[in-house]
Amino acid sequence: MKLLQLFLTGWAALASVTASCSAEQKPGTPDTGKPEVTDTEETGDGTPQTPGTTGGKTLVVWYSFTHNSEKIASALLTHISADVLEVEPAEEGLDYAANNYAIGSSLIAAIRNNPSSASSYPTIKAVDFQPDNYDTVIIVTPLWWSQMAAPMQSFLFKYGAAMAGKTIGLIVTSASSGISDVEKDAKRLIPQGKFLPESLWIRSSQVGNATQLTAAWYDKMFPTQNETTAMKVKITAGGKSFTAELEDSETGKSFWGKLPLTLEMSELNGNEKYCYGVSLPRKDAYYDTVAAGDLMLYSGDCVVLFYGTAGGYSYTRIGKIADVSGLAAALGTGSVSVKFEKQ
Numbered sequence: 116m117k118l119l120q121l122f123l124t125g126w127a128a129l130a131s132v133t134a135s136c137s138a139e140q141k142p143g144t145p146d147t148g149k150p151e152v153t154d155t156e157e158t159g160d161g162t163p164q165t166p167g168t169t170g171g172k173t174l175v176v177w178y179s180f181t182h183n184s185e186k187i188a189s190a191l192l193t194h195i196s197a198d199v200l201e202v203e204p205a206e207e208g209l210d211y212a213a214n215n216y217a218i219g220s221s222l223i224a225a226i227r228n229n230p231s232s233a234s235s236y237p238t239i240k241a242v243d244f245q246p247d248n249y250d251t252v253i254i255v256t257p258l259w260w261s262q263m264a265a266p267m268q269s270f271l272f273k274y275g276a277a278m279a280g281k282t283i284g285l286i287v288t289s290a291s292s293g294i295s296d297v298e299k300d301a302k303r304l305i306p307q308g309k310f311l312p313e314s315l316w317i318r319s320s321q322v323g324n325a326t327q328l329t330a331a332w333y334d335k336m337f338p339t340q341n342e343t344t345a346m347k348v349k350i351t352a353g354g355k356s357f358t359a360e361l362e363d364s365e366t367g368k369s370f371w372g373k374l375p376l377t378l379e380m381s382e383l384n385g386n387e388k389y390c391y392g393v394s395l396p397r398k399d400a401y402y403d404t405v406a407a408g409d410l411m412l413y414s415g416d417c418v419v420l421f422y423g424t425a426g427g428y429s430y431t432r433i434g435k436i437a438d439v440s441g442l443a444a445a446l447g448t449g450s451v452s453v454k455f456e457k458q
């Protein structure tokens with residue numbers, strides 16, 4: 116009765132940086148010439164977490180009674196590529212909400228009374244879950260009586276130990292109740308999981324906005340992944356803009372981190388514009404030939420944008436402009452101000 120009262124009360128009621136380049140000649144250069152969130156703060160083992168860095172495969176596991184979690188999982192899957200697993204109660208056709216949520220409430224009470232006994236958890240249909248295939252598991256579940264919905268608890272009771280060391284994301288939908296107890300359930304059931312620093316809470320009234328909410332949460336949780344697939348830079352000079360894709364390297368990421376940037380670039384050799392004073396990680400290689408559109412690092416601190424063919428020197432590639440039509444004309448024949456910004 117106390118549970119029912121609680122339930123009814125709670126539920127019914129980038130600054131732009133301009134770098135001035137030195138006008139020095141590049142040494143060795145020929146004279147001629149990309150819902151709402153709650154802080155969870157800790158992992159299951161109490162270690163604070165940083166955003167996820169998985170590069171491997173992701174599994175989205177969902178359970179849904181009135182289709183909200185199902186819609187949320189589908190929305191997330193329009194943004195990421197992942198395998199999907201539905202958790203289903205073995206007993207079909209049960210109305211967990213009937214008679215003031217009687218069935219749902221007794222299932223939750225059974226788990227609360229004895230969380231360590233398998234017999235407290237409702238039986239679910241067999242699933243083909245291969246934990247070794249995944250680095251990341253994202254759980255999408257409804258909240259029942261402030262806890263994780265019983266069928267999802269059954270799934271995690273069975274497989275939570277097998278998720279040790281995996282990155283775990285939690286998305287919870289409720290009518291209005293806060294999700295902190297669901298987070299506790301997840302951490303109890305996946306004790307060795309590496310939980311993302313924030314869970315996503317989507318109220319029933321927000322489900323129509325799930326695409327934006329899940330994408331924003333995911334991109335915040337996996338910033339590196341997002342950047343490596345989206346390091347596109349808009350380069351503007353002489354009133355014209357071009358798109359460069361940065362290298363998925365320390366050099367490319369470091370340059371990305373400095374944007375937006377406006378460089379006053381000097382002319383050299385009728386084929387390049389350069390600017391000293393931008394230090395980036397360096398991994399030089401010798402280039403017989405460089406082409407128009409190549410964005411290179413020279414000597415560890417000089418950004419070079421080629422608008423014609425050159426070569427014969429060592430550089431570290433920062434990125435490349437694919438479509439160079441009009442590049443030479445936009446850069447002109449003398450010094451030029453070039454703006455680099457995230458696209």
Ligand SMILES: Cc1cc2nc3c(=O)[nH]c(=O)nc-3n(C[C@H](O)[C@H](O)[C@H](O)COP(=O)(O)O)c2cc1C
Nearest residue numbers: 179180181182183184219257260261289290291292
């Ligand atoms: C058995 C049961 C208990 C629920 N308990 C709560 C609750 O305590 N607080 C709340 O805000 N919503 C509660 N809800 C509402 C659901 O959390 C909410 O409608 C959710 O979006 C449903 O997700 P689904 O459509 O994926 O099943 C409950 C729903 C059911 C079926």
